[in-house]
Amino acid sequence: QHFSIAAIPGDGIGPEVMAEGLKTLTKIGELHGGIHFSIDSFDWNCDYYLKHGKMMPGNGLKILRDYDVILLGAIGAPTVPDHISVWELILPIRRTFQQYINLRPIKLLRGLDSPLRYKAHHDLDFVVIRENTEGEYSNMGGRLHENTPFELAVQNNVFTRYGTERVIKYAYSLAEKRNKKRLTAATKSNGINFSMPFWDEIVKEVSRTHPSIRTDIYHIDALAAYFITRPEELDVVVASNLFGDILTDLGAAIVGGLGLAPSGNINPEKTYPSMFEPIHGSAPDIAGKGIANPIAQIWSLSLMMQHLGFPDMADLIVESIEEVLLEGKVSTRDLGGKHTTFEMGSAIREQMTSR
Amino acid sequence: QHFSIAAIPGDGIGPEVMAEGLKTLTKIGELHGGIHFSIDSFDWNCDYYLKHGKMMPGNGLKILRDYDVILLGAIGAPTVPDHISVWELILPIRRTFQQYINLRPIKLLRGLDSPLRYKAHHDLDFVVIRENTEGEYSNMGGRLHENTPFELAVQNNVFTRYGTERVIKYAYSLAEKRNKKRLTAATKSNGINFSMPFWDEIVKEVSRTHPSIRTDIYHIDALAAYFITRPEELDVVVASNLFGDILTDLGAAIVGGLGLAPSGNINPEKTYPSMFEPIHGSAPDIAGKGIANPIAQIWSLSLMMQHLGFPDMADLIVESIEEVLLEGKVSTRDLGGKHTTFEMGSAIREQMTSR
Numbered sequence: 010q011h012f013s014i015a016a017i018p019g020d021g022i023g024p025e026v027m028a029e030g031l032k033t034l035t036k037i038g039e040l041h042g043g044i045h046f047s048i049d050s051f052d053w054n055c056d057y058y059l060k061h062g063k064m065m066p067g068n069g070l071k072i073l074r075d076y077d078v079i080l081l082g083a084i085g086a087p088t089v090p091d092h093i094s095v096w097e098l099i100l101p102i103r104r105t106f107q108q109y110i111n112l113r114p115i116k117l118l119r120g121l122d123s124p125l126r127y128k129a130h131h132d133l134d135f136v137v138i139r140e141n142t143e144g145e146y147s148n149m150g151g152r153l154h155e156n157t158p159f160e161l162a163v164q165n166n167v168f169t170r171y172g173t174e175r176v177i178k179y180a181y182s183l184a185e186k187r188n189k190k191r192l193t194a195a196t197k198s199n200g201i202n203f204s205m206p207f208w209d210e211i212v213k214e215v216s217r218t219h220p221s222i223r224t225d226i227y228h229i230d231a232l233a234a235y236f237i238t239r240p241e242e243l244d245v246v247v248a249s250n251l252f253g254d255i256l257t258d259l260g261a262a263i264v265g266g267l268g269l270a271p272s273g274n275i276n277p278e279k280t281y282p283s284m285f286e287p288i289h290g291s292a293p294d295i296a297g298k299g300i301a302n303p304i305a306q307i308w309s310l311s312l313m314m315q316h317l318g319f320p321d322m323a324d325l326i327v328e329s330i331e332e333v334l335l336e337g338k339v340s341t342r343d344l345g346g347k348h349t350t351f352e353m354g355s356a357i358r359e360q361m362t363s364r
Numbered sequence: 365q366h367f368s369i370a371a372i373p374g375d376g377i378g379p380e381v382m383a384e385g386l387k388t389l390t391k392i393g394e395l396h397g398g399i400h401f402s403i404d405s406f407d408w409n410c411d412y413y414l415k416h417g418k419m420m421p422g423n424g425l426k427i428l429r430d431y432d433v434i435l436l437g438a439i440g441a442p443t444v445p446d447h448i449s450v451w452e453l454i455l456p457i458r459r460t461f462q463q464y465i466n467l468r469p470i471k472l473l474r475g476l477d478s479p480l481r482y483k484a485h486h487d488l489d490f491v492v493i494r495e496n497t498e499g500e501y502s503n504m505g506g507r508l509h510e511n512t513p514f515e516l517a518v519q520n521n522v523f524t525r526y527g528t529e530r531v532i533k534y535a536y537s538l539a540e541k542r543n544k545k546r547l548t549a550a551t552k553s554n555g556i557n558f559s560m561p562f563w564d565e566i567v568k569e570v571s572r573t574h575p576s577i578r579t580d581i582y583h584i585d586a587l588a589a590y591f592i593t594r595p596e597e598l599d600v601v602v603a604s605n606l607f608g609d610i611l612t613d614l615g616a617a618i619v620g621g622l623g624l625a626p627s628g629n630i631n632p633e634k635t636y637p638s639m640f641e642p643i644h645g646s647a648p649d650i651a652g653k654g655i656a657n658p659i660a661q662i663w664s665l666s667l668m669m670q671h672l673g674f675p676d677m678a679d680l681i682v683e684s685i686e687e688v689l690l691e692g693k694v695s696t697r698d699l700g701g702k703h704t705t706f707e708m709g710s711a712i713r714e715q716m717t718s719r
């Protein structure tokens with residue numbers, strides 16, 4: 010089978026971790042035999058913006074449209090305001106390609122300790138399904154009375170039934186496939202009194218069609234605390250765009266850090282390309298040193314293989330990462346070690362070969 | 365000095381923890397000599413709503429207006445939707461009385477362990493200043509196309525310069541009084557592209573008038589992770605209404621739980637009464653059993669005494685709570701013990717007397 014891949018390494022440590030990702034992709038092709046990847050790289054990032062006044066060419070989305078999958082490194086640099094780099098590259102891709110599922114596993118890999126004192130491996134293994142196209146990231150709003158004491162800014166949160174239903178339905182169908190038969194929805198309907206009660210209603214509606222799944226609706230403040238106190242009870246968490254964003258960074262923190270956490274921006278219908286990326290950002294402070302942890306990028310390939318229909322290869326990637334962590338011979342700075350991005354990537358690929 | 369107190373015990377465990385709060389208030393009066401409290405209690409809660417169709421009488425706010433301080437237990441019951449109970453009682457009080465500062469200490473008391481494996485007492489001692497009158501809790505928005513597939517709900521986030529400046533200025537003036545000279549502002553200006561860049565601009569403006577304070581602006585997702593990985597670096601955190609809400613529950617979790625965390629809804633100018641309350645909710649599941657932890661309620665009296673200008677009494681309360689926790693003889697269920705709400709309250713009051 011042939012798959013075309015668009016790689017956007019991006020800024021900061023993006024290109025460094027992407028390099029390890031792409032080598033790992035080649036390794037997957039070698040090991041499987043029946044899969045062939047063709048990879049095109051695109052230099053769309055903040056440097057590109059400084060040269061061209063935009064983050065990607067005018068027909069950038071049209072170009073990406075024809076690929077099977079997009080791989081992203083990280084976007085963002087001190088030279089360009091975040092809301093520009095993000096709103097001209099990542100968010101248009103997520104939206105235009107209807108990648109309405111942002112799937113983020115929160116799983117403590119063997120070989121790592123959680124910073125939570127009382128939690129072991131089997132306590133930390135759940136998935137956050139984040140809405141990825143609307144909600145709090147609306148791009149709708151503005152300012153009034155600029156440069157006066159009466160200045161104000163308004164931002165609309167926009168929740169559609171269409172957008173809300175599809176993500177909640179997806180989350181339930183995922184819960185049906187997992188063991189605990191539990192779904193936890195994040196809300197804040199006590200404080201945010203129009204959009205979040207609407208969200209709750211749709212959760213309750215969809216829950217009625219899944220009688221075997223236990224549903225809990227938690228306010229986001231309580232749920233954030235829950236991630237610390239009782240994460241072992243969680244199985245599938247479904248959340249709006251903003252709440253999912255917050256919960257997944259928090260989730261990454263309780264399972265060992267942002268250097269590890271992968272994410273899939275998925276269009277389940279495969280009408281458009283899906284995009285796989287680390288949760289972490291471009292980390293300008295450590296960029297160029299070759300010391301960033303490539304695990305998040307490599308793990309995101311596992312989510313990609315799952316999406317493309319190769320669960321065995323998906324498992325092989327995660328198991329190989331775990332094996333390297335368990336052995337503990339190679340470890341990047343964020344994990345307390347001194348090895349380079351390249352050494353970590355190589356160690357994982359060696360494991361993949363030897364399994 | 366004489367102070368008039370309006371007590372609203374509320375729902376669930378509210379009345380149980382409030383009872384201990386009021387006894388502790390009496391104790392403060394006894395110990396200080398120069399302070400006299402007169403207390404009026406109000407039965408405004410969800411039962412009241414079921415009887416009268418509203419959470420408080422039409423002139424409720426007018427009644428409260430004349431008190432020096434409001435003490436709240438907890439509001440919320442399964443019988444009344446949260447957005448009603450909250451939007452007809454807590455939020456109108458916070459807004460009408462311009463309690464624009466929600467002050468929430470995140471402090472690991474001696475005698476308790478953090479659930480964070482690598483963090484000790486001196487690592488966990490900071491304050492979150494939460495905006496308390498506007499932002500994401502706007503009560504502005506609505507629905508369109510109800511009962512069609514095209515239904516949608518919109519909620520406005522409204523950030524005014526007036527509302528944003530005053531809370532950020534307060535946070536800086538607090539940072540000036542503390543040791544670390546650091547202020548960390550929560551934002552999400554990469555995803556939420558009108559209101560949050562506005563917030564950031566005002567942080568930067570105000571920061572220029574406080575050159576001795578180090579300012580960091582973090583996206584809320586990264587900051588939530590930061591609460592787990594490096595809380596020892598935090599000193600004053602300033603956040604919008606929603607972000608402050610999330611961060612303070614998370615903060616409560618890392619310092620031992622919601623049973624402990626106090627909060628002050630403060631009108632710094634004292635034009636209107638301020639309100640002190642636990643962060644926790646009404647916990648219907650354990651209500652009526654007399655086992656709730658009253659520490660959050662009692663600690664909130666310490667914030668009240670600070671606000672009223674009695675720092676020694678404020679310290680006495682916190683030190684007495686710490687002493688009881690250190691001794692470990694009395695402990696409520698949330699802390700792994702079996703003692704009652706009353707026993708915990710009594711133990712704290714005994715400590716206060718014997719110091």
Ligand SMILES: CC(C)[C@H](C(=O)O)[C@@H](O)C(=O)O
Nearest residue numbers: 199200230450454609627643
């Ligand atoms: C009850 C609810 C609206 C409230 C809030 O979100 O402000 C509570 O969670 C709090 O933190 O005081």
Ligand SMILES: CC(C)[C@H](C(=O)O)[C@@H](O)C(=O)O
Nearest residue numbers: 095099254272288554555585
């Ligand atoms: C870069 C930013 C807009 C993005 C988000 O908030 O979605 C990132 O934090 C993420 O989690 O993918």
